[in-house]
Amino acid sequence: MHQSADHDSRAATGRPGGGRRTGPPTARPPVQRTGALRCAWPALAGALVFAVLLVLVRADWAPLVRFDQGWAALLHRYALRHPVWTAALQTLADLGAPWVMRTLLGAVAVWLWALGARWLAGWAATAALLAWAADAAGRALIGRPGPHFADQLAPDAGASFPSGPALASTVTCGVLLALAWPRTGRPGRAAAGGAAALAVLAVGWTRIALGAHWPSDVLAAWAVAPVALAAPALVVGLWRPGRLRRDVRLLRLRTRPRVQRVLAPPLPPVGTGGQGGPVEGVPPVTERDPGRS
Template identity: 60%
Template sequence: MHHPTATERVAADRAAALRDVQRRNLLRCAGLALCCAALLGVLLALVESRWGPLARLDRGWVRPLHDYAREHAAWTASMQTLADLGGTVTMRVLLGAAAVWLWCLGARTLAFWAAAQALVGWALAAAARAAIDRPRPHFADAVGHASGGAFPSGHATASAITCAALLALVWPRADRVGRAVASSAAALAVLAVGWTRIALGVHWPSDVVGGWLAAGTVLGGVTVAVELWRPGALLRDARRVDWRTRPRVQRVLATGAAPRGGPDKDT
């Protein structure tokens, strides 16, 4: 009867721990996608039924902000500049650049995940706006202009997906301070982009919230789909990226000898 060696027991424990992490990640992402999809459905039902409290809240935000923007040209210009910087094209380019970088590092599944987030997010937002075709706020003296349906906000969807995806890529390689800074920067960027859409009078507040919920649905759903397609590949790619981006000196100090290659390749 074969008795496992100490090395085999350690390897088995590591494999079991990895499977446990994968299960927890899968459940968290599935929960995120389902909760956001359910809330998005509820919000859409309220929008379509023209629910009074929501309609009053939307109008109560948009009208005063439009009046303020009309009277303060500097404020309006700053909002437009911020909206342009955080536009859908910019966000998709950033995520596409991250996907190319990951591909060059050999993290092919993680690169596919990043590209899929951008593409699925764009397709979902575009299809939803076309199908729902909610009218945007209308002003005779509008300070901002946008075309197409209002719900959900494409800017809000794209910025939330991109910032969350980039944060997920940074998270494993950052310390506590770095994670706090990155999380704060991502949250501020998402909130700022969403705010510009309301401040410029091109979206209702519920459109922005809908965009954030759509982003959560895409982030969780795409991650679950990729994890089911290639179980464990995202975590292996994250380790590969960490290995290949870590300074060589740190590798030597961590291992006590010069490294001879990276982590095991996918099989």
């Protein structure tokens, strides 16, 4: 009789030891890391493009040199003949300066942290730090001089590979676009994507037209940006699967109007699988929004 009851309790819990876990913790299913591995593709593609550009720049590949010098000289002559156009470019260059973009990204990270989306805040801050480190390392290790003209329109910034302003603006626009993407519909996504692409292209164009960077410097910055954005997301996705996605849902809930937040259902547990059921070995931890009663 005692053995039958013990057998029934073990069968009810689905574990050999009844309610207690006697073996090692069950590994998380690979399906939770599938989404994280998608971040590897843009990172690998960006790293490959940057490596190719770096090899060509260090080898002084003649077609790339002609491409850089031709476009830089053409845009510089146009800027000299059109003072109003040049003034507009200088204004855009000031708005897209690296310190402006990094300050904006830092404010976004602080806002995310205050809302409780700690993993998203860490991702944004890490992406900014990686972009800054790539810019500093490129200038120190490669040391490629930028364009130089007799009537220079932009101050000489020294080493120019990759373009710091283009890199900072691309990373900042990428973070803002990633935060806005799940919170808007198709028209909103199209508008946000177009605005981000226009801002990135405008900052890169000003750096070339004002004679501050070569076109390949801007292309290298655009190649490094996906690495800075995707690498932290990949690490978090492999280390703590589902945390970034949960922060996205938390951000969407807490930025709604109060009436919508009160009527919204509670967030699912952290350790839930793709079908809404609990994942074995991950304790369910729920977090209710402060606005809910």
